[in-house]
Amino acid sequence: MRIEPLEENQISWMLKPLTWMMKRKVGKVLNPYKAWAYRPGITFLMSMYQQSIESSKVTPPALKRMVCLRAAQMIGCVF
Template sequence: MRIKPLEENQISWSLKPLTWMMKRQMGEVLTPFKAWAYRPGITFTMAIFQQSIESSKVTPQTLKRMVCLRAAQMIGCVF
């Protein structure tokens, strides 16, 4: 069973800043975000968690990028 992603006009106003940043960085709002948008509280918390991982100095930035790229390759991500 798949969750139908929300359309951009259905996304809660509290997530609009996150959608704006995602469009700016990636050119579009990604489908997983549209599925997470059903639960704005969880989506916002997850965004904070991801940002804390990105800004962490424990692991080198190049290693983080390589891991993300490899994970994308393993799941067949088109970008």
Template sequence: MRIDGLEENQMSWMLKPLTWMMKRRVGKVLTPYKAWAYRPGITFMMSMFQQSIESSKVTPSALKRMVCLRAAQMIGCVF
């Protein structure tokens, strides 16, 4: 069973800035994000958590990119 994602006009007002940033950064709203939009509070907090990891100075940015790339390879992500 697959969950049909929400379209932008169905998403909560609190997710509008996140969809705008995702479109600016990636070019479109990614499908998993549309499914997560059913729970806007969790989605918003998860986005804040991801942003805090990306902006952290503890781990070098090159290492973060390599880890993300390797994780994407392991799950078969096309980009």
């Protein structure tokens, strides 16, 4: 069973700034985000958590990029 992603006009007002930033960074709103948008509170908090990890100074930026690249390779991401 698959969850149908929400259309952009169905996404909560709380997530509009996040969709705008994603469009600016990636060029479009990705489908996983549209599926997570069914639960805007959880999606917002998850985005804040992810941003705090990305902006953390504990791990070197090069290592973060290598980990993200390796994770994408393992799951077959097209990015």
